[in-house]
Amino acid sequence: MTINWREEVEARKDDLFKDLFDLLSIPSVREDDKATEDAPVGPGPKAALLRFLEIGERDGFKSKNIENIAGHLEFGEGDETMGIFGHVDVVPVGTGWDTDPFTPVIKDGKLFARGSSDDKGPSVAAYYALKMIKELGLPVSKRVRFIIGTDEESGWQCMDRYMEVEEKPDFGFAPDAEFPIINGEKGNASINLEFNGTTPGAYQLTNFKSGLRVNMVPESATAVIEVSDEEAAAKMEVDFIDFAEKNPISGSVELDGKTVTVIVKGKSAHGASPKSGINGGTYLAAFLNNFAFEGDAKAFLNTIATSIHEDTTGGKLGIAHTDDVMGELTVNAGLFSFVAGEEGNYVTLNIRYPKGTTADDMKVKLEELVSPAGGLVVVSKASQPHYVPEDDELVKTLLAVYTEHTGLEGKGKVIGGGTFGRILERGVAFGAMFPHSVDTMHQANEFMAVDDIINATVIYADAIYRLIK
Secondary structure, three states, X not given: XXXXXXXXXXXXXXXXXXXXXXXXXXXXXXXXXXXXXXXXXXXXXXXXXXHHHHHHHHOOOEEEEEOOOEEEEEEOOOOOEEEEEEEOOEOOOOOOOOOOOOOOEEEOOEEEOOOOOOOHHHHHHHHXXXXXXXXXXXXXXXXXXEEEEOOOOOOOHHHHHHHHHOOOOOEEEEOOEEOOOEOEEOEEEEEEEEEOOOOOOOEEEEEEEEOOOOOEEOOEEEEEEEOOOHHHHHHHHHHHHHHHHHOOOEEEEEEEOOEEEEEEEOEOEEOOOHHHOEOHHHHHHHHHOOOXXXXXXXXXXXXXXXXXXXXXXXXXXXXXXXXXXXXXXXXXXXXXXXXXOOOOEEXXXXXXXXXXXXXXXXXXXXXHHHHHHOOEEEEEEXXXXXXXXXXXXXXXXXXXHHHHHHOXXXXXXXXXXXXXXXXXXXXXXXXXXOOOOOOOOOOOOOEEEHHHHHHHHHHHHHHHHHHHO
């Protein structure tokens, strides 16, 4: 039986985009301050999960809601279970948008909205692929669970809880990365460099804040400084103007007597690709490190300026490492906080690392760096590198489908990003960003090309059916 998957997708195109627009209109950013027992990561992710489950119920899938933090849609029967892992949560909006990030709009063949490419667009594409198989009444020999998470962009509470109460699928993929396939993912560690809050002397760091999520390059940063006199404040303003002219940032200085507020604007990017961004936090520290701060404030600023700024490989931190298959380690300094007089001020490093090193190895090296200055190193989260060989039947099938539909050679790839594919021993990430696509994940004006959504749906339908028939 030959199926023209493109014709089937085109016949459902209007419905696909209607459902996608509904999901994109839900501001599903994690909000801890609004979290409740009924909405574990906030009302937005819960609302998006419920809407996705409603769509599946409408289309005749069996649905299950796991405590409003995760859920699944189920189809088919068999001894093996295939998992398809999507997520409906999105990263914070940030600034610099030309349109309302939660009012999806198509312009010049591109669908603009937060979550359009990460991950509501790809998730809906994969869902509609499964929906077509069901509607066509095709024979299947395996069970499929379309599993929906609400906390992929933060702590993965959703999948932690799901796997506690539900059986783990035997194999599967996450439509949450790029084609042709991601069959390897680096380890992912979040490590805090912590400092106390003393700030004596003529320059006192009252407050330093930067970052929205550990897995985002911070776009902006703000510091409040108390200086000895108004002349010193005026000089800091002049020096910042010169600093901004010589570096790829913008910003401003506000003076209020001896109080100076410095704001830096860089460029956000995904934490797995820190070179793509301009880290506002490290540039602000690099500027302030030119002044005579003392105590813990000096240790905080100096560590950032000399060991983190403009180095995304961990070389200055002493943790650089490269593997022939998985590539090099990368570091994103994603969160910064210093409040005078408080303990536990921190820089949070999001480290994507290949096999051959561990979070414990890195902790030892980082302690050698910050301990002499009174700092502490705390590993808050770590997951090991993940790899599925290219001769695995799952990988071979997905690559064959991709090649047949695109005419492009399909090869395995290792990334620094972490996807739900790594949850399974035989789990990968498959699409939906094509080699020609522009990567706007976690950035302002995020978009996914309409044609890419359609093409991904075609590929997903063919691939899923081959894996479960």
